[in-house]
Amino acid sequence: MASNDMQVLMYKILKYLYECMKNGIEPKLEDFSWDSKLMDVPQSYWVEIIAILVEDGYIDGFSVMRNKVKDVKLHIQTNRPYRITYKGVCFLDENSGMKKAKEFLSSTFPVILSSVLGVIIQP
Template sequence: MAKDDYFVIVYKILAYLYVQLKAGEQIDPRLISADGYLCSVNDKYWTYIWVNLVDSGFVSGVSYERAWGKDVVISDLEDVQITPAGIEYLCENNRLKKVVEYLKDVKAITPFI
């Protein structure tokens, strides 16, 4: 599993949003931007991920709009929050459990990340 795998990115975003929610802290949109620390992917892929997070009901406070029938514009991420469905997906999804194990392995190999 690669660090830019869809499920790895989704896990990182949802986990970050959940941690911030539980801590009562504001999110830093720069961390979850396309070139942010948690994502670091191309814009088209990042947009695809966010469209699916919104459509799946895993996040709220963010929306998207299709411009010129093709391009997708994501609204500001400052008010994005994980939803109960997102928390359930984060905690119960078997594929995401594999991501957690993968990320633990990566951290063990490269502890500076």
């Protein structure tokens, strides 16, 4: 597994939103965007991941606009507040890919997430 694998990035986004919810912190887009402390990936890749998470019902706070015309890019629009859904929490806890991503990130991610949120996050 690599730090830019889709499952790893999905885990980071979902975990960030879940920890915000649990700690009463309003999520900030700049904390979990494509060029943030949590990740550094191309914007188009991040947009696709957000679209998947929205369309599968795992997060709220974005509208996804897919154009059926060939060669038109996917667009997302922010609708704040950003939040993880109950379905997203279940996916984070029960999906085998999310468990692998958690194991991959187990040593450093909780420290980075703690610094972004200003609270101590347990692995």
